[in-house]
Amino acid sequence: MANTTSTEEEPLPRMNAGTQMFQDLDSNVSATEIESLCMRCEENGSTKIMLTRIPHFKSIIILSFECPHCGFKNNEVQSGESIQEKGQRYELRCTTRADLSRQIVRNSTSSVAIPELEFSAPPATNSMMTTVEGLISRIMEDLEMDQAQRKDIIPEVYEAVEKLLAGMRGALELPEEEEAGRAFTLVLDDPSGNSYVENLCAPLTDPKLKVHYYRRTREQMIQMGMINPDTEDTDQMAEQAKAQLNMREEMKAAETIMRVAKEASESNEILTFPANCSGCNLPCDTRMQMVDIPHFQQVIIMSTTCDQCGYKSNEVKCGGAISEKGKRITLRIEDKEDLSRDILKSETSSFCIPELDLDMVAGTLGGRFTTIEGLLRQVHDELNLRIPFIDGDSAMEERRNKFKSFLDKLESAADGKLFPLHITVDDPMAHSYIQNIYAPDLDPNMTTEVYERTFDQNEELGLNDINVEDYKEDKQDQPMEE
Template structure:
């Protein structure tokens, strides 16, 4: 019996909440060299979570020989699949109060002044706070500069004056937050609606950025070209019939789990790769979809008119380049929101509710306001009415410039009266976001 009990017991989360009932905090102890007396000391590590923020590692060192003590707090949050760039146009005093979560890897730029603050410790601040901190940093060594290098000090004085003019908001300006970890965040005061003054761009990290983040070892040789998997059929292997497994960590509790990958051929559409993760520890389930082919020659906009509760069970393939709109609720997402998903209409609406309620750092805790939470609550109630079939005639629109998204037709191969599919020529900005403007596929060996 005891053996079965141990086998069925679920492992504890890697990063645990601190509670009064936790009698076993699982502190890891290891012998370490004391840098002060070079004798052996003891380091204690504790993995926990800060509510409404992120996972952290609390490190404490103590040497019994010389009495030296040291404590550190190190971030241990999961890196996102892509980096992110937030570009906000600051126009009003209210915009100066926008809250900003800046991770320790994020750089802040003000293009109009050609100013860039390099990555430093993570912080939660406002646009005004970030500019004020930059002014304080520049002022810190000014007395010494005026003595050692008056010319440089005079130039910095002029630049500080320009920064102070930004605080007065004499003219609108752009603020850019560039974070290769994807963990920074800029407040959208119009949530859940789209912010007309902010653009969010997700990008693939460069090799240099991966080295800086510790993902790739410095000096490691470039990986060989990946062997093509999709459509591979040999005597012993058929990718369309096999489910591949590889180890991963749960994105919610960080406990080791398994991710399954399968190549699926969607009828009347195309071949896609579905990756699904199921954590036995916390019960978290997630899936991600990658297109099995390249980008289509044109973008595609698919509009579904929801008429009854049965439409909630329609299958949806939302690629990572797709944005979602519900015009009747004045709702629109940025390209890349929630990544790639293979789910149903109901599942995607529930994912939007979860993201707005649980993962938005400015909609929960002390950062929330009654006005903001009330607006969000009203929007979620509208989504519930759609899911329950009490609000019909709503249009659910997928706009994918790569043409890799799909909504199930209930009358295929015949036309579906509730579905409208429109293929369109991509704009220059959309091609820029997809990286197509700089892509050369013919005569690429020429200078």
């Protein structure tokens, strides 16, 4: 991008109090034009800047530079959103031509990889909005740029790049229907959480697309400018100190926290302890309170609010030991009274409503303690705000109408205009709960199924390698070979 500097003759417009900086695409947004330096001929060109929002997605900054002297042009798209709470990694399995047309928002902090071709690319210098085919074609153009020089200077690198280019050309020639051996995986990893890969089955789960959320490492936070690498970070010191604790000390600390939290719950006290904000990493306060749900168990409600960046987070954690078996709860909703039932959806639970074609995988919305009506409205709001590419010229009319019909049905269900419904909450940890209004008697409209967890479920929950026997034994006297 050209070196953009505002001049005194054409200053950037000031935003008055209450003025919305990022406006929707359909609100006649005007671009701001400023004089800037062309990096090719070093003459003055012009850069147009527009702050806008993609419907159902996020705020972006669109920049367009043009030099009238040498004709150089350049366009960029930058994210206008704050850094998300967690990083995101998308894994897309491309098997047909339709997958190559999926739209992608690639932030400048994201890396791209194709494991089948043993290819990985570091974060780019700018953000872009493109398709899978466009992203791979852009990578191929960058690789082909210096091939003529490589052929004469380093022929072995030239051969390796040619082999990689051949693999990418084959990847762009996927058939219309799935064929064995004609597929590849595209991995988009963004620590900022501001990238996106289109879900062709929205609002349902896309079987070809997997989304993973993770905590950022210190190296990733340094790359994004969240931490100064030249100063000793308190978080790093805390992590090093925590790594030196043995199992016995960690268990004693956990027992102390649970004991204090239990005493606080008996006196209805809210605990406040210091923490670091997930958005800006500055110190903030986290409030915690234990709540006893009748006929179920104790849960921990945690709330974090940052006064510096305005970040807010609410979590619900279940107390007690890990259940030996999973639990699946199905409730038949017949009237508005059923919509007011309390529901606890843990982080490990998935839930579905077949009548609405709604199927939410584990981890969606995190832990929630609300009512069935409140859960339906939260799902409606999240899908309405966070599913991009439904509006606009690129959206197919069939998908737009299907998604709008789904949102209307979801809203009607939350308003109590659509009965009967069946909601099923499946939790392999058995930490989810739906209120039984007939307790302690059985609820005629509710069925509970207890089942054995599969090996894959235990592996995902980290239970296969957990050691629950003899973990308190002192092993300092054992030989080093062991």
